[in-house]
Amino acid sequence: MWPTGRIVGESLLSLALTLLAVAAGLADDQGMLPAIGIGLAAGLLSLLRRGLPASVLLATGAGSAPFFGFAPLLLVVAWSAGRRIDGLGRACGAFGLAYGLTLALSMLSGPNTSWSILALAAMFLLIAILVPGLAGRYWSQRRTLTDTLHEYNAQLLRERVMLVGQARMLERQRIAQDMHDSLGHQLALIAVHTGALEVDRELTGQQREAVGVLREASVAAMHELRDVVGVLRAGEDAGRTGGSAQGAGGEEPGTPSRGVAGIDSLAEASRRAGSDVEIRRSGEVRPLAPTADHAAYRVVQEGLTNAHKHAPGTPITIGLRYEPDSLVVEVANGPVAVPVGGGVASGRQGLTGLEERARLIGGMVHAGPTADGGFRLAGVLPYTSSGDGFPSPPPGDATPTFVAAQSDFRAQNPAGSAGDSDPVIDWNALPKELAKAVNRTKRGNGIAIGCGVVALVAVVLVIVVVVAGVFLVREVDKAMIDPEQYDAVTVGQTEESVRELLPQGDSFLNTGPGDGAPPVPDGAKCLTLLSSDFGSSWDAEPVFRFCFKDGKLIEKKSFETA
Structure with a gap:
């Protein structure tokens, strides 16, 4: 079905050609009824030129010999046929036949016409038929070449994404293996030795409690390491790696929860280590997507870790505020009375990891000092997430509350800057690359050669027209006063x-x-x-x-x- 704009345009063009044909017929002394018939035929052929380009070209060429009213239509039909006749051989055959038929009928319509007049008519028909056809074919081939280049570009982008993904997967597997072999062994030794030390009768109650905290921390670290290794190997988020063998919430029985429900366990562990930790909750509790739930746990975990390392002994406040569109997680500690020395190990990667984790689910993370000299780490996490590591699209035309600039591979393609569509397939809405990829090089070379031939023929025609114009002016000077x-x-x-x-x-x-x-x-x-x-x-x-x-x-x- 044609769109409304094309229907209106075709109707106006058909009406214009009809009126021009009627006017040309009246100027040619055809009479009113024959001129109207010529105009109606021209309007009908104009509407049929898209579906039957070769047939309409032949009919228009044959009609333009005895009836001058078809002359304006001939230019439009030749342009349209040049665009729509497939194949170089078919196009040459159709235009050659139309040119020869029109010239032959012109000779038959004027039996007393001299050869010089026929030569002039042949030149005029060459310009009226072949020049618009070549221009239309050049425009069509240029558009085809542009589409082919876009397809090539899309194919290269897809291949690049595949190579990057494969390299990332191999690197993840290597890192996972190194972590499993090194950190796993060391954490297992810590857990075993702290477990044996905890039952030592020579330890006091306070020492035994401290050793118990260390043992639980080492066991929790082993579970964390196992989850991280699983993420690296599978390429999925920890919240989505749970299988049927896991317990509720994606966690195995007996392991601490790594979501909002596990924040109480983190606070309790910090209290047992000697810190004053308070949890403040406000708002109506609402469920979060697995990725957002896990991110909230990581924000609290990172905040507590930083407070223990950089502000030991200061009171810590954990805030969970359920806002209408997001969960605000805060970890704030008071000012440090005595500055901590520079011996505390810090990889300075925790906050960067949290920012990336929040960005991928459509949230944000902020860290900075407070007015009283303390430090505050806050995360704003939306309730809904697509679960695949990218922000969920907002309903309707609404603008999401939290928007982070894309810094991954999608930023390299401007087509993917709006919406959540895949920028790699914006120029390829249908899956057709595999079947067509084999012939793309041939087709691209053929199109390039065709465009070159069309350009050469156009230059030759321009030269012929200029020479013919000069020759015609000289002949007019010889025969006219x-x-x-x-x-x-x-x-x-x-x-x-x-x-x-x-x-x-x-x-x-x-x-x-x-x-x-x-x-x-x-x-x-x-x-x-x-x-x-x-x-x-x-x-x-x-x-x-x-x-x-x-x-x-x-x-x-x-x-x-x-």
């Missing part, structure tokens, strides 16, 4: 003086007196020239004739011929 030149000549002048004032008349445009010329005086030789004025009708041609006898001008006449 103004009425003032005719009036300046008087009967009785010598033939030599008259011929000096007039052109020789040896031009293909000067075909003789034509039908309706008066008889030539006996024994006289006459020179017939065309007039620069228009005749009294479309078919009437004004002519000037000069007849000489015995070296003098004996007669000059002005008349019209058919």
